[in-house]
Amino acid sequence: MSEGLAERIRQCADIAGSGDELARLTAIPRRTLEYYLTGQSEPKVARCVEIAKAVGVDIGWLASGEGDKLKGGAVQTDVEGKYAYVPLYDARCSAGHGAWSEGAKVLTQLAFTAYSLRKQGLDPAQLSAIRVDGDSMQGLLSDGDTVMIDHSRSSLEGEAVYVIRLDDHLYAKRLQRQFDGSIHIISENKAYRDMVVPKEHLNDLEIIGRVVWAGGWL
Known part of the structure; x- marks a missing residue:
């Protein structure tokens, strides 16, 4: 060899x-x-x-x-394995029905200690990050904040904040499953009405992954 x-x-x-x-x-x-x-x-x-x-x-x-x-979007780790680097995509919205990040550019790599990710049970290869667009989650997430997505959690596990694709746009929203099988898409900012996806239309809702970290300027 x-x-x-x-x-x-x-x-x-x-x-x-x-x-x-x-x-x-x-x-x-x-x-x-x-x-x-x-x-x-x-x-x-x-x-x-x-x-x-x-x-x-x-x-x-x-x-x-x-x-x-x-x-383009590969996760990197430093030679000593102390840090993992998560790709930050310029993917505030995504048109079409391809991969969620199709056509998006990797702006930079965000560094996290490998230990901190392991402690949270996160696999760096399953992580990516995008920036929040708009004020619908104001109070929890502000316009321009960065959120980290765990792509291994792409099904609704319980009420939590997920990045979803609906009508060819990406959103960071709180999801809540109802007893009738429908899913409520909830905005933190109460100026926005909740959206409801009926059980028979759940295929129209794509869960990209669960938000496991958020950061932004104070």
Whole structure:
């Protein structure tokens, strides 16, 4: 195996935080991964794909060393694994029916300590951030505030604030399930009326993920 590929796999282990963590994320046996890391064995294409997906690097870069290392919205971690970097998207609204972030740009990467995310039970690979647009959540979220979304929680678990897509727009709203199966979309600012999505129209409501962190200027 080329030393270049082994070195790129070692970089992937650095991004994951350790070889043990990369093995956990990919379900590759630790001893097998060690052979890849030291260049004693060459992974098959499927294993390379698993490694690339686990840490958000470009498969073309991993295989050949050419092109950009990170995908546009990939989560990064520093070499020592102390910090995780969550992509902040310029995605205040999203037209069409593709991926929620389709056509959105990554403005920057927000740094959080890896420990703080683990303590909250959050997987950095499942996180992204967007900015709040408007004053409908004033009192909880202000116009321009940044919210972090946990994409692994894309179904309604109970009353909480979620980022949703409805009528081709993104909103950060409080969701509440009713006894009749409908969902109320609640604004913190009482100048805005609650919206109701009937049970028979729930397919029109896409839950992007649950808001797990918010921040903004005071």
